[in-house]
Amino acid sequence: MKVLVAVKRVVDYNVKVRVAADHSGVDLTNVKMAMNPFCEIAVEEAVRLKEKGVATEIVAVAVGPKEAQEQIRTALALGADRGILVEAADVQPLGVAKLLKAIVDEEKPELVILGKQAIDGDNNQTGQMLAALTGMGQGTFASEVNVADGSVKVTREIDGGLQTVDLKLPAVVTTDLRLNEPRYASLPNIMKAKKKPLDMKSPGDFGVDVTPLVKTVKVEPPAERQAGIKVADVAELVDKLKNEAKVI
């Protein structure tokens, strides 16, 4: 079974981001970039499927700048077999979904695993859009994935409990935090990753228009926390909660 995994290059989760001076977005100069943590979980799940003998080939795909090669190399070091990078900057979720659909048409994977969302835009859209565009079933927010007999059982984390869905393959699965704990890339595997194939593509190769449809108007940092005050007695506290904070 061939598995396609999408990976995204985002600001490293350890970085404290700063809003750019012109409020157009987040300041990315000299900021450490890394693979989106949910994508890491997606890669790990694919590698585990391969280790179980369920998957036979893992293709890692990224849509992003040329530097996103680093994230594909990381996926290759973790255990993916080959990579495809579609070089394009600032592609929005619909554009990414269209590009992934074109790659799905070409590669014909039986399972596509994506992170449920990227930690930069928090859009949570690409997986769902890809499923709709390709007509495949979708199992989102997966906390458990079991492939057997031409179908995949996905346990989903929903409000107040778990839901298990059974999808006919091919299908799209998006990962939640508790699906697995990704491994560290071992050093010999990092060396091997250098020798694995990585195809460079552009949106034009697939005839996909990735012009943005949504314009970001403004990005603002959260309001700074104000210093606290001391109140004299309970009466004053109740008064402030009622009239200033308006919580009771």
Next chain:
Amino acid sequence: MSRDPIGLAMATMSRIASSSFVERMGLRTTIEKLTYQGTKSGFKALGVASRQFKSASQLLRPERLEAPAQPKTQFDLTISDEQQMMRDSVRAFATEVLRPAAAKSNDDEAMSADILAQANELGLSYFAVPENLGGAATERSPVTSMLIAEDLAYGDMGLAVAILSSIGVANALTQWGTATQQSKYLPAFLEENTLQAAIAINEKRPLFNANELTTVALEKSDGYLLNGEKTMVPLIDQAELFLVAASLNGKPRLFIVESGSQGVTIAKKPNMGVKAAAMGDLSLEQVSVSKDALLGGDEFDYQAFINMARLGWCALAVGTAQAVLDYVIPYCNERVAFGEPISHRQAVAFMIANIGIEMNAMRLMTQRAVALAERGKPFAREAYLARVICADKAMEIGTNGVQLLGGHGFTKEHPVELWYRDLRAIAVMDGGLHL
């Protein structure tokens, strides 16, 4: 073969380490910590029951690693993409696994079996063993080794020393070992139950000089007879193989001594810092070794060996110094006194700035020396300079790290007291600053 209780405990631990822990599935999951109280401290016993070393394939010539291709520019300190990926992987391991385990490993004076198993998963030893013997090393890579040492020490210096101890021995075997020595020992570093080994240089005496050893090797018709006392040997109760520095006909050489040899006794002797490395004393009393125990032939360069060992300590110092810097900056920005963050005080801000400047100087001087070594060029002078600045500034950074946290620095609730103790090791290890 009779096994002493310690050996048996270690063997059991190793078996567990090689089965369930190595399952890829639960890599980052915390595994129940194994305790092996019996091996803790203060015993004097035979070394760990020795393994049977069997040559997988007999080499005809020793494997040597060449210098990597010359970089294109004259002064280029950027690291390759692969090195960056390795750093990312090792740094993540150090931050997520080593750092949280640092305090307990310090108290236990040992590295737990699950940390060893997880470190083995990273495949660090593959870089010390040439491809022909099953490893992944295709060229000499002291620079990569230095980066790895730095990143491991960013998590915890004691655990970094425990992890790197065996790799240091493997590196020395790759660099100088004879074909027989390489065939016999190097494959064991890659086995699931990895060979634990340590280098024994230090001796207990004032103004110890690594070039004037009191441990002596006497040449006999069938081998050598070793006598002497070594101290501050890492992994003392786990190592199956020691690389012992001893004087042979007045010249310092290294001898491969299996821990089970007759006349070898060990005693755990924890020091002020680097406790997780389980250091101790190694005593050699009329230890008889074969002709094959002498590391390398005439091309063996003891001074280069000592200098590389010292540069290893420099790299560890840089990693821990970086940990101090990354810890004190947010602390001093958040800690409020007199109505404002203490970082607004110049006495505090300048101290932090100096840590940053000095740590970078330490790093650059270490990198410079290591880069020359990688090229196969003379690096004794650069190694000495790096050692001087690292020994001096590591201690200062350790002290200032504690100082910046005020009373908090003295408590065990913050890791700076541990780093302070660890950073004092740099000036002591592998002899004082004698030329």
